[in-house]
Amino acid sequence: MTDGGNLHQLSDETVAALWAAAAPVELPLPGVPPCTLQIDPGAGTLHLRTAYQLPEPDIGTLRNVDFHAVADGHDDVAEIVVRVNDGGVQIGYGFLAAIISQLQQDARPLAEAVATAVGQFRNLTMARSPLPIEREIGLLGELLFLDYCMTALGPQAAVSAWHGPLAEEHDFAIGSVHVEVKSTASDRRVHVIHGLDQLEPLTGVPLVLVSIQLTRSSPDSGRTLPAVIAAVRVHAGAQRGALDAKLAALGWDDFDADLYDTPWAVRSAPLAYAVDEDFPAITSNRLGGAVPHLGQISDVSYRVDLTDRDPTALPHPIQDFTEWSQQ
Structure with missing residues (x-):
């Protein structure tokens, strides 16, 4: 110097x-x-x-x-x-x-x-804080599914299919199917649904909800969120830039990586559920005829317990996610 x-x-x-x-x-x-x-x-x-x-x-x-x-x-x-x-x-x-x-x-x-x-200089030195635990678990679930999609579809198609960070209605758009990934640390498959559009299928496009149960684990049997992100980045290859942009949109910052020290493991095999006319979802279409001035209602969230509901098979080309996630 x-x-x-x-x-x-x-x-x-x-x-x-x-x-x-x-x-x-x-x-x-x-x-x-x-x-x-x-x-x-x-x-x-x-x-x-x-x-x-x-x-x-x-x-x-x-x-x-x-x-x-x-x-x-x-x-x-x-x-x-x-x-x-x-x-x-x-x-x-x-x-x-x-x-x-x-x-x-x-x-x-x-x-x-x-x-x-x-x-x-508070703007420069703004205190670091991790994502809320619900968002950490949700991001983990999406990344696990994204990692599988990179194997099944290839990195470019998988990263392009990940719409969750873009504030789209559903997390993934894969071929003619949309997928909403939901993760929970509960013993039961209880998931929080945000808004009236999250489980609203688009016209003519099947919607599947993938339920992932996570549990706190040990470093020997689980992985932290930064470890999962590091692995997904390696698999992304040339799509690393597009992946990082989507991670940033979800609030991820590498400088905060040391704040995430909890190892997580998949508790049980993920299950898929067809979001059809029999699925217990609250949507704008279902409420439109019953709630006056529905457009004036915002920030709707609710919980749905899928533990005792019969699952469905995932469609091609993502039919093997359940088995892959247990490897």
Whole structure:
């Protein structure tokens, strides 16, 4: 890295120019305690290094900020790393500049300086949080079915058939059949149905509900959500970009992967149910003649228990999913 000047002399334009140059640069910052700013456009990161202090900054739950204690010769060094989103280099720089100001001008301890800067830059340091457990289980079920479809249909056809992330009526459109994948961690096949259209078949298109029961497991017999995503990405091959876009649409963020540490296993063989005129579904068509001004009702959710209902066979080309999921 090359040497630069004082941080307090850098304008937004200078920071933008250094970032656009795409070459890593190191800026030593005189003062007490000594600090160093590193700008690494290739990695998409900004780094602040200063003397290590206890207590360490409490930033373990922040989305775009990491803290590391590193050895530099005989000294311990504190390193704060900011991941820069598109167009956000000035915000990341401002965050680190606020920490440096607290350290050198106000003589505040490191943990206090970082906490103050976090309060000033909440958008950058938004706390991380995992998906709600229901959405985690739902995504797991869809990914298990998607993984099978990659084997049965090929990666391109399977990823294209996955419509759930696109806010379409049904999760998968495979040939002349639509599939809604529902997952539960319950002992019974109880599934939550969201809205009046989720189990509304399109005219002339059969709809099948696939019921998957999951259970918390051990690392030896189960897989976490990040592990399943990693496996599906490998199977996706050249479709990785399209897959990742759909994962992002569902709220997945790789930076949150460490928040998902529960191994899950398939509790029992998945079953399929034909969503026909005998299926217990609440739909707009069924309510239209009974509920006045039905269009003024929104956010309808209900539970359906399929435990004692007779299943149906999945159609070609997905007829082997039940057996495949038990392998």
